[in-house]
Amino acid sequence: MPEAVKIIVRGRVQGVGFRPFVYRIAAEEKLSGTVQNNMDGVRIIWEGSRDRIDRARLRLMNERPRLSRIDRVIAEAIPPEGYTTFRIIESDRSGKSELVIPVDSAVCDDCLREMRDPKNFRYRYPFINCTQCGPRYTIIEGLPYDRAYTSMIAFEMCADCRQEYEDPLNRRHHAQPIACSTCGPELSLIAPDGTALGNGEKALGRAVDTLEQGGIVAIKGIGGFHLACNAADQEAVARLRQRKGRPDKPLAIMAASVEQAKRIAEVSPEEERVLRSPEAPIVLLRQRQVFPQSIARAVAPGVGTVGIMLPYAPLHHLLFDDGTYQFLVMTSANPSGLPILYQNERAVQYLSGISDCILSHNRPILHAIDDSVVRVGQDLPFFLRRSRGYVPDPMATQMSVDGIAALGSQMKNTFALGRGRQIFISPHLGDLSSVEGMDHYEETFAHLTRWMGITPKLLAVDRHPLFSTREFAEKMGVPTLAVQHHHAHLVSCMEDNRLSGECLGLILDGTGYGDDGATWGFELLHGGAASCRRLAHLRYSPLPGGDKAVTEPWRNAAAMLICLLGEEGGRLSKMLFPDQSAAITIIGRMIRRKVNSPLAGTCGRLFDAVSAMLGLCRVSTYDGEAAVLLSETAGDPPEPAEPYPYRISGSTVQELDFTQTLRKIANDHLNGVPVAVISRRFHETVVSAACRVTRRISSEHPEYGKRIVLSGGSFNNPYLSRRIAGELRASGFTVFTHHRVPCGDGGLCLGQLAAAAARQD
Template identity: 55%
Template sequence: MDQTSIQSKHRAVKITVKGRVQGVGFRPFIFQIADQFCINGTVQNNMDGVKIFAEGAYEDISQFVSAIQSKSPRLSRIDQVEVGEIPANGYDDFRIIPSERTGKSSLVIPIDSAVCEDCLAEMRDPNNFRYRYPFINCTQCGPRYTIIDELPYDRPFTVMREFAMCPDCKKEYEDPMNRRHHAQPIACGKCGPEVSLKTINGQTIAKQKEAIEWVSNLLCDGKIVAIKGIGGYHLACDAYNEKAVRALRDRKRRPNRPLAVMAANIEVAREICQVKKQEDEILQSPEAPIVIMEKQSCSGLAESLAPGMKTLGVMLPYTPLHHLLFDEGEVKALVMTSANPSGLPILYRDKEAFSYLEGIADYVLSNNREILHPLDDSVVQLIDGHLTFLRRSRGYVPDPMTTDQPVHSVVALGSQQKNTFAIGRHEQIFIGPHIGEMEHLEVVEHFQHEFNHLMKWMGIEPDKIAIDMHPGYMTGELAETMNASIISVQHHHAHMVSCMEDNGLNDATFGIILDGTGYGEDGHIWGFELLYGDASSYERLAHLNYSHLPGNERAIKEPWRNATAMLIDSFGAEGREWALRLFPNKIYEIEVIAHMLEKGVNSPLAGTCGRLFDAVSAILDICQVSTYDGEAAIKLSEQMIEAESIQSYPYGLLESKDGSIALDFAPALKQIVQDRLSGVPKMEIVQRFHETVVTMCVESMVSLSQRNPSFKKHVVLSGGSFHNPFLLKEIAGRLKKRNFKVYTHKQVPCNDGGLSLGQLIVAANKK
């Protein structure tokens, strides 16, 4: 057949596109390229993705299919395109037809996205009918997941069903050539949501443009304002105003934890932080997360924003309202921290915001667009040129991961801290939003609300439920209420498999898992683990030697207690004397701790990297009492400055009863105390301590590999301690020099926020 015959030959196909293809302007995109290539047919959202019936000349159909993948909208992500030949139906045009709400669901739920440049330009154009409208959006930006009630993603199944479109909005919505065609949150000042400024008692002061002007002035005057965003309420104040920042800390009872800052634009971000090129791109991405960066030395920001820290979490405005607040006023950077009481979920219901924030916020800038699914801001950091997640939430949730593991109908409930859950459906894994600490009833209810909603959207019933093996975790109680097989997964095995799945690894690997707390197979607290295994099983090859935690949780919150116990456990009476010299105002308490250890009262055994960092932080008087999770370890790591020729402290290797190697830190601990008491500069001790942890891990891994020559030299690194940039960079780098293939996390956090992924894969492989 010649080329002319091929080009003129008529062809009819059914095209199914799967991935993130709803809520991103995909149907109008298909309509436009159908017009470009003279294609007739239909495009439709359904529970399986986007379904297209296309008829046209042979070559036109080929170009049409190619363009679907090469020219798709910026917020879309195509996972699969299926093309099948079908009989011609004789279409005489191309149409977007109503969604089909039946069939097997493999939808990717659309994510919330930062406002795009096109919408910002219109919002700032006095001649545009959406001039200064704080809810402007299009198919390429705005709220999605947070406003969806049911699937597929159509306006009647979102909170926007409460707002009838005016003629101007409806005209754009129905125009397939307009970028707002089927933009479900479409609205304007005539027909859409509106903002209102209220006193903390609920009295309305101003609305719309006037309200925004008021708030800008209030922030300039040092007031604290609760502002409703896409995923919930933030507390905002002038980040340059020390008095305002201290007032916010006092009112929120958050004495030391770093506060996130929203900079007016990228230029301001560069004034307050040392912004690298990759960080610049991440800040200005559609996901718009908080990015942890090095602070500038003379930024002028309030000193109490991040006390004792050399880094700062910064984000850029990601809603039209944020931009308007900066456009209106003189403030260049705002504290923008989640408006939740300590330990509770982010506030997102208006009624709760007013009751909880009494005595904290001076005013509330609210709006009448309901939030159905609250989302915290995502937090990321660039380490050694790679993006790492500290918290995966807004902008990324609930975007799925694809897998070749048998995960369908398997769910995982995550950990007690930094909780997330995971749901397996066909070849997809959906990881839920950041839930937080599962210690309060409100958090558990929040977990259940989000889990049940996402399960309904998935359209599956669980066969297997994975939980942490800790007997006291709330997730275990929740699993008992579900009609499925419960599988307990060891904490650090889940960490290892999480990193394996994050890198598409199925074969057995080594794992170095460094974190704060995890219930071990022997009933003790693990957290400094060298493992080998895969999703089905693992071996514990080496670990940190155990010491007692007097008072358990109290020793975690008061690291000086942990340090005291380590000293007494390792050195007896001499260790007690050192503790008395290091903590002279704790004489009575040290005697009590010594008695507790002698009698074995409420003092579980632990060997974790987090507790090791805590103890050294307390010994160096960097942090003796933690006011937030991980404070002692974080502040110690912030003191680390890389230098050449750092010498490790001595350490030992002991054979454990179970055949594993126990890493004995006692020799190093002794030298650290002697250096501290003899006046060696803290910086030198911090550097040598970090070097010791790195050396212990690398040399032990080399030794274990030599002992087991049949094991592949592949290593995954996981656990919350790998948020420490020096540990991650140096352990990975030195292992690579020893010819190991090293894998780190990419799509989920190395902390417990990524644990549910590993739990799910382990459970999926249980027979």
């Protein structure tokens, strides 16, 4: 007697070949019924014998497609309806969405083999894809994921593509971006003035010629435009920097293969796995000790790491197949501080005078997305930037977060949306200080809330009164909950590690608005999602000129020395910065009179000050430059070093005082002690102070327990992350670091949302 079962599969099950996979199982197990995409996932009806249905259900879990992820399976017995065949039926768009939007994926090996096969009708087609690879999030207009609701709607399938698309046993069955040179998108090459220079193979050939001749080409990829040049050509890299106005910030490069990447960087097996993964992020790798001659020094000046990714779009592979270069600079084409550039007309408008030509195409990008950036290593946060390949995959949570939205930070922004017990984090959106940045933010927010079927009923925002997200929240007209910046960091790391209850949190950060109106960023906290208390912090010092002291670290250094050491600090400042003697006198007056000199006690500003004192970075050209350059001098792995003297004082809330540290650093530098030695001692001082105050408070308050999370942007520093985690473990603490979201402000929204969920009525 035949039996029947209805199965609902939720997770990443659309746009990944799941229905053809179910069809194949049904055919092999001789089951009848249907499979359908709908707004809550994939719905399967199987009819047949009990043992065949049981085998099919087991295979459903064990043989799932490469890009799929099953979060939940709901099965119930139903009366048989007498199906005689198994069919894939039309999607059902009714009901509230519970879908997971599929992520963009690097081109698969099967498609690459076909693209390079002269006998295949997609030979050298730069937009080849299948259900296991290609664009997803960036081309979707609506859900469920069907071609009619993507930017491919403008391209009518030819007979050959249609045959594959409709064949349930073909790997391109219902591959929504399916196309070929007969019916699909086409490359075009455009001059800086907008003049068409050629299409198809001609466009590709001229772009390759330009790169080989030292030119700069803007290339439209999966999520936006990159600026590319030959990474081995020093003059070309310098020209790109000059034209883009990016003098020093390290540039990401694309290597032709893992083998080529290994020529210039140390690549561990795990790093190789991540490089080759479908997500294809930029992986931050340690450069080989002898500087490689195969890339220009200007690619990553002053640092010992290099960000490398592999080709992830078919077009990237063709550029390497046809060119003599093995490494291309691939840096985002957007203006500094503005959103990613992804629309053809805006690219032509902006890139005139920057790129020598634009290699574009006519498949619209509906939703821009940056490349993800990761670092692999024990005790290191995995994500520096979580975006393409990982977004918008949800994170499961133990709390009900339905209808809660967390708006994130001002810099390195991401926002989070709650649906049921799932948290969706947006792509990296960056700086919200510009009108364009906020426009992009609001547009992305509107799209994701609509797709997810979420109507926000509660907004979590940062406590800083001047963040752009506060104004956005006011326009939404929804109840708002303010979450202190470092409390959000604490909860973000707890949620990242699925921790409940309360624990200690060591938060080393750049900038965060404190409960007392000062800028916090070197904090020991205790608490959980609902609340936390401050246990220790860095002694405050003024920031004369506010943001100007952040972008010009020498001002911050002089202010710290003057504030902490008085007249002696003023003399040391003028010896360290002799060309700024008059300005230092003015800074002293500003501090004494408390004029435009907000108080701050942050790890980021402490690092900035020492970096300036050592002559590494007196004026920053990009966010975090001073701290990055200082961390590079400390060594990785670190060498043993003796900490400088410092003080810990206070009772209820303890204070870390680095006055003696800064005095010794100034004198050591003026007396010719090597920068690397000073840097290692300073790093070790921060490690010692952070761990010592944690041990002291833990011994005084055993009720706080031994769980501790490490969060905040300063934990992107490998020395601090590894040494602090190791020292605390040696002292009996259970240490948790970030793995699923960045430790900096790119992960802040996760903590904001969890805190709001715990505090909602």
